[in-house]
Amino acid sequence: MQISVNNQTIEINEEMTVTALVKAQNLNTQAIAVAVNQHIIHRENWPEYHFSSGDKVDIVTVVAGG
Amino acid sequence: MLTIADHTFHSRLLAGSGKFSSAETMETALAASGSELVTLALKRINSDSAHDDILAPVKSLGLKLLPNTSGARNAEEAIFAARLAKEALGTRWLKLEIHPDPNYLLPDPIETLVAAEQLVKEGFTVLPYCGADPVLCQRLTDAGCAAVMPLGAPIGSNMGLKTRDFLRIIIEQARVPVIIDAGIGAPSHAAEAMEMGADAVLVNTAIATARDPAKMAQAFREAIICGRRAYSAGLGSAFTGQARATSPMTSFLDTL
Numbered sequence: 061m062q063i064s065v066n067n068q069t070i071e072i073n074e075e076m077t078v079t080a081l082v083k084a085q086n087l088n089t090q091a092i093a094v095a096v097n098q099h100i101i102h103r104e105n106w107p108e109y110h111f112s113s114g115d116k117v118d119i120v121t122v123v124a125g126g
Numbered sequence: 127m128l129t130i131a132d133h134t135f136h137s138r139l140l141a142g143s144g145k146f147s148s149a150e151t152m153e154t155a156l157a158a159s160g161s162e163l164v165t166l167a168l169k170r171i172n173s174d175s176a177h178d179d180i181l182a183p184v185k186s187l188g189l190k191l192l193p194n195t196s197g198a199r200n201a202e203e204a205i206f207a208a209r210l211a212k213e214a215l216g217t218r219w220l221k222l223e224i225h226p227d228p229n230y231l232l233p234d235p236i237e238t239l240v241a242a243e244q245l246v247k248e249g250f251t252v253l254p255y256c257g258a259d260p261v262l263c264q265r266l267t268d269a270g271c272a273a274v275m276p277l278g279a280p281i282g283s284n285m286g287l288k289t290r291d292f293l294r295i296i297i298e299q300a301r302v303p304v305i306i307d308a309g310i311g312a313p314s315h316a317a318e319a320m321e322m323g324a325d326a327v328l329v330n331t332a333i334a335t336a337r338d339p340a341k342m343a344q345a346f347r348e349a350i351i352c353g354r355r356a357y358s359a360g361l362g363s364a365f366t367g368q369a370r371a372t373s374p375m376t377s378f379l380d381t382l
Contacts, residue, residue: 066170087171091181093213098206100213118170120210124152124180125167125196126142126281126330 061113078106082119092121128326130303131219131251131272133190135162138320139350140192140305141343142330143180151339153183159333159343164189165221167196168211192253194221200234201241208245220245221275223255231281235262239269246270255307258289263296263304274300275328277308278319282331284311287318297323313342313349320353321361 062069065085072081078094078101094101095118101109111117128135141161146152156164164184184191193211198204204224212218222245224238225231233256245252251272256262258276266274276296279285286309287293297304303325310316311332319327329346336342 066172085171088179091214092171093168093210095206095210100209102213118210120168120214121171122166122180122193122211122214123169124143124146125194126144126165126328 061111063111063113063115063117065117066119072111074110076111078109078111081111081117082106085119087119088121092119094119128303130253135190135326136160137162137347137350138326138354139316139347140165140307140326140328141333142328143184144330145334146339147334149180149183152180152334153187155333155339155343156184156187156189158340158347159329160347162190163192165192165194165328165330166215167194168207168214190219191215191217192219192221193217194223194255195241196223196225198224198241199226199237200224201237201244204237204241205244208241208250209248212250218249219251219253221253221255222271225281233257233277235259238262239265242266242271243269253305258292258296260292260295260299264299267300267302271302273303273305273325275305275307278306278315279309279311281308283309284332285309286311286315287322290318290322293319293324294322300325313345316346317349317353317356320350321356323357326350 062071096115128138137160139159139161140163141156141159142165193215195204195207198207208220224234226234238254238256242252242254253273253275254266254271255275263274278287305326305328306319306324307328310327310329316327333339333343
């Protein structure tokens with residue numbers, strides 16, 4: 061199935077969790093946040109959270125700013 | 127001492143972390159500034175680009191984090207950004223900024239108030255960046271904001287306190303700390319803000335883009351201390367009319 065991650069469409073299998081997605085994206089998990097369809101997925105729920113086709117996923121991190 | 131919400135700071139200088147040429151330069155400048163509260167931004171991750179590890183140098187200095195909602199164009203986006211920031215950093219402190227116009231980056235007062243009201247309800251400690259509007263600052267205070275952050279001039283302009291007459295009113299009426307944000311381009315601007323009675327200033331561009339950021343940070347640190355000390359001492363009244371003698375007006379010259 062397809063989901064959108066930070067506005068880029070990707071193909072994933074139905075078993076993929078947030079934890080697996082973050083790992084697959086090769087992301088540093090420190091200080092990141094994940095939202096699906098604008099709902100925050102708390103870190104403790106990453107291992108159990110499965111995506112649905114068409115989900116819009118936002119993954120953000122902290123950068124320098126004023 | 128500066129108290130915002132339930133937290134007390136020794137420094138009245140809030141520092142921004144943007145625009146530094148390197149993480150090392152930023153860390154050195156932040157250390158020299160003496161600041162205890164530093165702003166950060168949020169960004170969607172691009173897995174193709176190098177990870178910007180801003181947290182390591184900030185954490186090494188033991189600074190309190192103040193994520194912002196820069197990039198938000200309305201209240202809905204800002205509230206979403208705030209929730210993401212809380213999840214990413216584990217802090218409820220937030221610099222709320224909403225500027226829909228990319229050219230002037232002026233804050234939207236209506237969206238800012240709407241977002242502030244919601245975020246306060248959600249338990250955030252909200253520090254809103256706003257125009258130098260005394261009525262708006264009162265409304266943001268009524269909404270439960272922990273401080274107000276009126277601008278001195280547009281973001282990154284280094285123009286100084288172009289809004290000074292309105293800042294004076296905001297300070298006079300303040301029931302929460304007033305932090306002058308944006309436009310402060312020189313230590314003299316920061317000193318002026320503190321002499322006026324501002325509780326703190328936030329500086330980013332002027333330090334980050336200086337030839338020697340650490341030295342500039344030190345200059346701001348000293349200027350803010352001096353400005354606050356002058357405010358505490360009580361500045362003499364300024365007169366715009368006749369001169370007022372500082373020596374006795376004797377007539378001895380007439381007798382020569």
